[in-house]
Amino acid sequence: MELKDFDSSDPVAWCGGCGNFGMQAALKTALAKLGKKPQELLLVSGIGQAAKMPHYINTNFFNGLHGRALPAAAAAKIANRELTVIVTTGDGDCYGEGGNHFLHNIRRNVDMTVIVHDNQIYGLTKGQASPTSEPGMKTKIQPGGVILSPFPPLETALALGCGFVARGYAAEKEHLAELILAGIAHKGFSLIDVFQPCRSFNKLNTFEWYAQRVYKVGPEHDPADKAAALALAAERERLPIGVIYNSAKPSYEELSGLDGMKPLVDADLNSIDIGPALADFR
């Protein structure tokens, strides 16, 4: 496939210079390399600026409710396991409003790739603190600075046994595209948390701020080493990007028996004989 196969005609509603543009480019690059047709892909999102991404990529999409992208995506994959399912969500959508689904879908381990546009701020509602905002950051709602501890997505995912945990940076497009491809290749829930500068509302975590702190994880890191992964995820002064953890584990599709079944969507509904079940109630 080529990049242009994924071009959407829908006009983009993001602010100029937004980190989302880099992520859009990276996603398109990854999809072109993946080789699946737009018809074989499903992008699922909730609400927020990140959740508009599916409109700007030419594939199937389901842009659902705020916080609820993960359950809709997991079920769509269960319904048709032949689809490649990718979730584009934000830090508010995924870690705040949908936090419970984040926890339990890591446990559920349906094969899907979750890309979190983590800008550490609420953009679409115009600048309130998000679950990943830095303590002390001042906003209209938190004029004295954020006092809540930030939500640690990578460490949370690792603690829950997530099989694929990565971090990207919106300005590192090629690097991010490779992370997305690795996430898709991993069978199970894959988390890619992506630093995404918000030019309009986050005056603290800017491109410059990230550029000073972000570094690429080197070949010396063994992604199957959980202790090393946890150590990387815990770094706060310098911020590692790359595959933090990658280790195979049985997916929902394997454990539930779905892999041995015809995709649910192809079931023949006209030949169901309820007779044997009724007989149990005689």
Next chain:
Amino acid sequence: MNEEINVRITGEAGHGVVAAGMMLARAYKDSGLHVFAIQDYMSRIRGGNNFFQVRAAARPVYAPREKADLIIALDKEAVEANKTALAPGGLFVLDAENSGVKDLEKGWVSAPIYALAQEAGGPRYANSVALGIAAALTCENFDRAGEAVGREFAAKGSAVADGNRAAALKGYDYAMENIEGCVFRLTGEPHSSSLLLAGNEALALGVISAGCKFYTAYPMSPSTGIMNTVADYAGRYGIIVEQAEDELAAVNMAVGASFAGVRAMTASSGGGFALMCEGVSLAAITETPLVIAVVMRPGPATGFPTRTAQEDLDFVLHAGHGEFARAVYTPGSPQECFLAARRAFNTAERFQIPALILSDQYLAESFTNIELPGALAEAPERGRIFKAGAEPEEGRYAYSPDGVSPRIIPGRSGALARADSDEHGPEGHITELAEVRVRMTRKRLHLKLAALEKEILPPTVFNPAAKTMLCGFGSTLGVMREACAAVKDAGFLHYSQVWPFPGAATLAALSGAERVLTVENNAAGQLARLMRRETGLKPAGSILKYDGRPFTLDEVVAALEGGV
């Protein structure tokens, strides 16, 4: 000879009163009797007082009675809690020694239930002893009860089944020899209503037969029984049952699976359904078929978790923000539960809307013997699905005369499926254009509603020439049916679908009535208000009950005769 009998077995949670009651109900049914059995239980795992009550007759029975002809109490609290429920001339069997009861009142008789259970292997067999006693006092012989024991415990191995059978036989023999008079004995005739089903089970079987392949829910009484039955058959029928982390996940999973082309559903009760409301609205704007069963219990909030109510009619009619078409089915019997499940899936898919099935604890967990009308059940109708390879020119949400445009199934339709919870144009992308908004609202609300109105399930009408007409929805069907057969000049109208509301059928059925009364398990008279709102007809009054218990036949008859 009595025309019917009403037997109550009572004890604390964990005593196995449900198992004993089910075995008795099955023994009656297999003897050719018709049965109607209710469960009354507390929201706890052990202790308290529960009862299971079986009404049996040679003719069909559809409702519970107030007083029991035979009560078997398994502990002291059961004696205290149930002694006022004994019918005049009835028999109250208890284990005086085990329960510490010194003075036996009139109609009471003591039996060594626990000593007999001990002989059979331990106190856990007391419920089977109770079954044996009930069989001795009401059945022609031990055979049907013995078969019911074997069946009840078949899955638990032969040792358990043999122990329970021995216990039941000890109870039977003891009662035959020591308890005077067997005035409750009935004779049945073979009949074809041979399935013993509760509403939840029938609903689940309807769901399975309709081709639901993805069932997801968060456990909540009294809706969980549906999930239990679907899970029992999931392997055999190729269904994935997924327990959700919460009701928000459940409804969004159901919508996600349905978007991907699979028949999917969820269920809950009031509080859980409250959490699902945004998902109902999501299904409406994305025009994704969605089936939800709401099995009511008394609220507000946690209310009475294990008891019954019809309090959420208004709630379900209005659940979900924004304006859109929906269908609300209110089945009145296990047969109607089965049919409602099948119809709800067809309606949801053909009109691409939320279709809700409103049941309640009483209907969900009362057992009766039925014949499933297979020929009447609708075949699966998937509605319009886009099949061509190219993109539809007008888009997924193309305007159409009946508001329904062909669905696109991702990965199956060839074209790309685009759905958005934001207002969108025909192609599925976000829009803020005023004229698109107006056309989409008309599509989702007015046009679909007009199409739905053409096929509303007609209400069941009995004796429309009567002076007094009772009106009810859902679980009151049975009690109205029996009450109107028992009382002179009374008829009824029962709604199996309350939305779109069958206004014309209502006015036609009630035009000759002198007095219209609603029968509702709520305090506000929600059906009466709905009828007035939709037809202008104001019911003269309402027979209301809102103590968490179902109507008994006696109560409705008394209300009719007393002139509400």
